[in-house]
Amino acid sequence: MSARAETPLAAADLDRLLLDLVGDFGGTDFGRACLNALADRAGPRRRWSDLAAASPHDLATLRQTIKAMKAADLAVGDIVVVDGWVLARTEAEILALATLLDAEVMA
Amino acid sequence: MILDLEELEPGQELAADVAVVGAGAAGIALALELGRRGRSVLLLESGGLDTEGETQDLYEGDITGVAYDPLSASRARFLGGTTAMWTGWCKPLDAADLAPRPWLGLEGWPIGHDVLQPWYERAVSVVECGAYRFDRWLWAEIEAPLDDFSSEGLEYTFWQKSPPTRFGSRYREDLARSTLVRVVLHANLVDIGIDPERGHVTSLALASLGGHRIAVRASAYVLACGGIENARLLLAACSARPEGLGNEKGQVGRCFMEHPHWDVATIHAPDSYRLLDSYYRRKVGGRPHRIGWSFSAEEQARLGVMNCSAELDISYDEQSNQHAISEAWQRLSQGRFSAEAAAEILAQLQNLSEVGHSWWRKHVRGTYVNKPVDEIRLMITLDPLPNPESRVALSRDRDALGLRRTELHWQLSDIDERSIELLATKVATGLTRLGLARVRLHPALGTRGWGTSGNLRGYGIAPELPEMSISWHHMGTTRMSTRADRGVVDADCQVHGVANLFVAGSSVFPTVGNANPTLTIVALAMRLADHLVGKAAVSNGTG
Numbered sequence: 001m002s003a004r005a006e007t008p009l010a011a012a013d014l015d016r017l018l019l020d021l022v023g024d025f026g027g028t029d030f031g032r033a034c035l036n037a038l039a040d041r042a043g044p045r046r047r048w049s050d051l052a053a054a055s056p057h058d059l060a061t062l063r064q065t066i067k068a069m070k071a072a073d074l075a076v077g078d079i080v081v082v083d084g085w086v087l088a089r090t091e092a093e094i095l096a097l098a099t100l101l102d103a104e105v106m107a
Numbered sequence: 108m109i110l111d112l113e114e115l116e117p118g119q120e121l122a123a124d125v126a127v128v129g130a131g132a133a134g135i136a137l138a139l140e141l142g143r144r145g146r147s148v149l150l151l152e153s154g155g156l157d158t159e160g161e162t163q164d165l166y167e168g169d170i171t172g173v174a175y176d177p178l179s180a181s182r183a184r185f186l187g188g189t190t191a192m193w194t195g196w197c198k199p200l201d202a203a204d205l206a207p208r209p210w211l212g213l214e215g216w217p218i219g220h221d222v223l224q225p226w227y228e229r230a231v232s233v234v235e236c237g238a239y240r241f242d243r244w245l246w247a248e249i250e251a252p253l254d255d256f257s258s259e260g261l262e263y264t265f266w267q268k269s270p271p272t273r274f275g276s277r278y279r280e281d282l283a284r285s286t287l288v289r290v291v292l293h294a295n296l297v298d299i300g301i302d303p304e305r306g307h308v309t310s311l312a313l314a315s316l317g318g319h320r321i322a323v324r325a326s327a328y329v330l331a332c333g334g335i336e337n338a339r340l341l342l343a344a345c346s347a348r349p350e351g352l353g354n355e356k357g358q359v360g361r362c363f364m365e366h367p368h369w370d371v372a373t374i375h376a377p378d379s380y381r382l383l384d385s386y387y388r389r390k391v392g393g394r395p396h397r398i399g400w401s402f403s404a405e406e407q408a409r410l411g412v413m414n415c416s417a418e419l420d421i422s423y424d425e426q427s428n429q430h431a432i433s434e435a436w437q438r439l440s441q442g443r444f445s446a447e448a449a450a451e452i453l454a455q456l457q458n459l460s461e462v463g464h465s466w467w468r469k470h471v472r473g474t475y476v477n478k479p480v481d482e483i484r485l486m487i488t489l490d491p492l493p494n495p496e497s498r499v500a501l502s503r504d505r506d507a508l509g510l511r512r513t514e515l516h517w518q519l520s521d522i523d524e525r526s527i528e529l530l531a532t533k534v535a536t537g538l539t540r541l542g543l544a545r546v547r548l549h550p551a552l553g554t555r556g557w558g559t560s561g562n563l564r565g566y567g568i569a570p571e572l573p574e575m576s577i578s579w580h581h582m583g584t585t586r587m588s589t590r591a592d593r594g595v596v597d598a599d600c601q602v603h604g605v606a607n608l609f610v611a612g613s614s615v616f617p618t619v620g621n622a623n624p625t626l627t628i629v630a631l632a633m634r635l636a637d638h639l640v641g642k643a644a645v646s647n648g649t650g
Contacts, residue, residue, distance in 0.1 A: 074540035086535040
């Protein structure tokens with residue numbers, strides 16, 4: 001995640017918060033399915049940058065940021081269907097991000 | 108007066124102002140209305156007062172398209188017709204159902220919703236579904252909150268329930284007492300006599316399965332035999348016109364439509380009672396009502412889709428205490444007393460808090476769902492795109508009366524499939540946005556042919572696809588159109604080119620929306636009665 005250094009939040013801190021929030025999905029089939037369902041493979045990384053720009057400093061503010069992004073997606077019908085589940089694009093991208101982060105950790 | 112052809116003197120001729128073939132919802136509503144307005148009517152019914160195997164067999168036919176239940180199983184052929192197996196749900200068509208839909212090449216009905224509206228308001232008393240109310244004020248009355256789904260382009264749609272009214276038993280006494288309406292049971296139409304020069308019907312030939320025959324003469328003739336049989340009779344029952352009566356342009360039998368429905372998603376709600384109390388069935392004024400979603404007219408146009416409806420569907424948790432006690436209670440209240448049922452109730456009464464909660468929901472809150480639910484599903488009912496290749500034709504086989512049997516070749520289209528998918532996705536998006544539920548669509552959605560292949564429930568056709576259920580709504584085979592090359596009857600339900608022959612019933616629907624058809628069938632029948640009374644050709648009391 002090379003672009004992350006430009007944000008005020010330390011990249012490692014955002015990664016840690018994300019893993020705390022959705023890390024359980026990291027190595028799962030569902031996380032991989034989210035990644036595969038996204039036509040735009042750069043989406044999760046862009047989402048990471050958007051989150052970093054919002055500078056969530058703890059899990060609660062990260063949740064709030066994601067909730068607002070999710071609401072904005074659903075208000076305009078921006079959804080991704082993963083294994084039948086109807087997800088806001090934000091949700092799909094963050095779960096895909098968890099898979100990417102998990103792969104980095106494993107590497 | 109109720110007569111029986113088997114008991115009439117063979118060879119006689121009966122006459123009336125109007126001859127109506129078929130005593131189902133359309134035929135009975137039409138005949139009684141004509142009688143009330145001083146016209147004499149012969150109401151000719153193939154069956155008797157109850158189901159008879161040999162008569163019912165006249166409905167048998169071939170199925171060559173999308174899988175369908177046996178044709179003799181999806182209809183009832185005796186006084187009252189298929190209202191004998193009707194669930195009772197009533198709903199008018201939406202204004203958009205009757206309007207042109209140029210994005211789909213649909214010209215619309217030749218009459219607008221404003222023309223039908225007064226007849227709907229009269230029809231509700233015939234079908235006994237309560238006052239004419241099909242809007243969200245129903246839910247306001249029971250204080251069930253409704254969220255705003257307009258950002259998904261969705262509107263609410265409502266159904267009211269008839270008891271259901273079985274027309275045969277409900278109106279039998281009215282028919283028997285009437286001095287102007289004569290019902291003739293066991294009277295099967297076997298030939299429509301025509302004057303080839305004047306292009307009108309001169310008589311009907313009726314036969315019973317016992318071999319009795321009579322002729323019927325009238326000023327006007329109405330076929331009211333249902334969405335399959337109306338087309339079959341026009342094609343098969345006019346010996347002077349081998350190509351079929353009213354079929355010069357080859358339109359008879361085309362655009363057969365149904366209301367198939369599929370459970371296309373599972374719904375996972377954090378609070379299932381909260382969801383179901385607003386978005387599942389409720390009783391309003393003591394009567395069951397249904398609520399669903401459909402696209403607004405603007406959204407249908409924007410997306411280029413049909414007017415399908417979406418509803419929640421549920422299965423109860425059969426392992427729950429409340430389920431066990433309600434089953435046992437039902438057995439007892441039906442007089443099926445058993446020590447086991449009594450013991451079941453006593454045992455479950457120990458779970459007083461659960462039982463009390465159910466009782467409170469049912470009797471204090473007046474909710475419909477009063478015991479734990481095992482699964483909530485999203486059910487979509489199709490508003491099918493009229494398709495000329497989806498049709499009723501004639502089989503090579505003949506029935507016991509010598510008429511060629513039906514061949515049903517039902518087809519669904521890609522537009523149908525797409526309309527269902529988009530509606531399911533939009534409802535799922537709304538439920539997710541509002542935090543009411545998470546939704547899992549059936550994985551087959553989005554794969555071509557999941558719906559058009561017709562995975563009919565109970566037939567094991569394609570287990571990997573969502574199962575399709577059918578409604579036994581037979582519609583669209585003698586469609587209403589101002590043009591003889593696009594339909595079979597005109598705006599007054601008169602067969603194009605045959606001045607005194609009319610069709611009543613759902614076969615005249617050019618498009619069918621997502622509404623159960625009976626209310627519209629009755630509304631149109633009453634409108635037809637009004638038209639026939641106004642016609643100079645139908646004189647007063649000549650029968």
